[in-house]
Amino acid sequence: MKTCIYCISILFFSFCARAQQSSPFISGFEKTMPSVISGAQRTVWIHIPNSDAGNKNAAAHYPVIYLLDGDANFNSVVSITEFMSNAGLCPPMIVVGILHPARMTDLTFGTDKEMPGIKGQGEKFMRYVEKELMPYIESNYPTASYKIFIGHSVGGLTVVNTLIHHPHLFNAYVSLDGALWWNDQQIVKEAKRNLANTNYKGKTLFMALANRMERGMDTLEVQKDTTEGTELIRSNLEFIKDIFKNKPNQLRFKHAFYENDDHGSVRLIGEYDALRFIFDYYKLKIYNSELDDPGFKLDSLLVTHYNNVSEQIGYSVKPDESLVNNLGYHMLRQKQFNKAEALFKLNITNYPETANCYDGLGDLYLAKGDKEKAIESFKKTLTLKLIPETKEKLEILLKEKQ
Secondary structure, three states: OOOOOOHHHHHHHHHHHHHHOOOOOOOOOEEEEEEHHHEEEEEEEEEEOOOOOOOOOOOOEEEEEEEOOHHHHHHHHHHHHHHHOOOOOOOOOOEEEEEEEEOHHHOEEEEEEEEEEEEEEHHHHHHHHHHHHHHHHHHHHHHEEEEEEEEEEHHHHHHHHHHHHHHHHEEEEEEEEOOOHHHHHHHHHHHHHHHHHHOOOOOOOEEEOOOOOOOOOOOOOHHHHHHHHHHHHHHHHHHHHHHHOOHHOOOEEEEEEOOOOOOOOOHHHHHHHHHHOOOOOOOOEEEEEHHHOOOOHHHHHHHHHHHHHHHHHHOOOOOHHHHHHHHHHHHOOOOOHHHHHHHHHHHHHHHOOHHHHHHHHHHEEEEEHOOHHHHHHHHHHHHHHHHHHHHHHHHHHHHHHH
């Protein structure tokens, strides 16, 4: 049986080494800004990976998660994204947690007979998100083009409403036990038409459903129920049926029912499962047999994998420099020189201004006994960065030439 070493001996080691450094972990920071559309101050919590309170000059660019009910969900989503990115399951991501001074006004649409005192202004709120918040984030922080929208309860209602009426705004949508019952299931009724007439190619939806049923009920029986207590799950199941009726619209879809979770607890597992589904193509797998086979082209595997990732996510993604460097040195220790050389050269192609890439190639040539090429590589390294160990290796080689 093949054994995957990806997280065991190479990449995971490098990630763990980084995680064990003693610098403090900064979950995020708060920004408050005026909103012309809202007519009031709006506050968001922002997490930027690998940054000190939001370094907008960061070299890397990251997908953005826009998260409703930020004060309730920010810490869990940030922790999940940090864990998953460190494990190679997804890219590092910016998280923007939106706070709501009037939650029900922000996250509902029109009125509901059960709550006549609430007049939802969800469309106005989404204009603020599209016209003010998104441009601010994209102008001030290192964003990539890929955007995810996550909401729970009435936040899930807002997520589904946005998918149905404004699908261009986000690439992926996550509804966590969404309150699709609102206003006599108005969004479910509207979706019946839009799902049939809209092309959702390139869009992803994940729905998490909590167990809102009476003891002994199942998801088939509950659809026949008429009591108020099951209205939330019934509205979600009705919406899901319409999604499956309209598969030609190319929406990438998954839902999960969590029998042992209620409306509150479903958020954590739903957030994690949603991101695993959205990025199910992201994880690189390298097997022991592929490492041991001198003829297996690891560089080609990496190129193919990250080309696919780039196509799926919509922008160029390159293999991490430290990953390729570690693989190159692993091949060097195994005396698989051709594979090592291809990996070090791949790194140079992707990161031509990174000194470490040329240093690795120099070590390869030194191991092969090609001292002239080693000298050339070490000299190139030192033009980019003064690395004492490289300088020492070069001086020894030059002295041997005299």
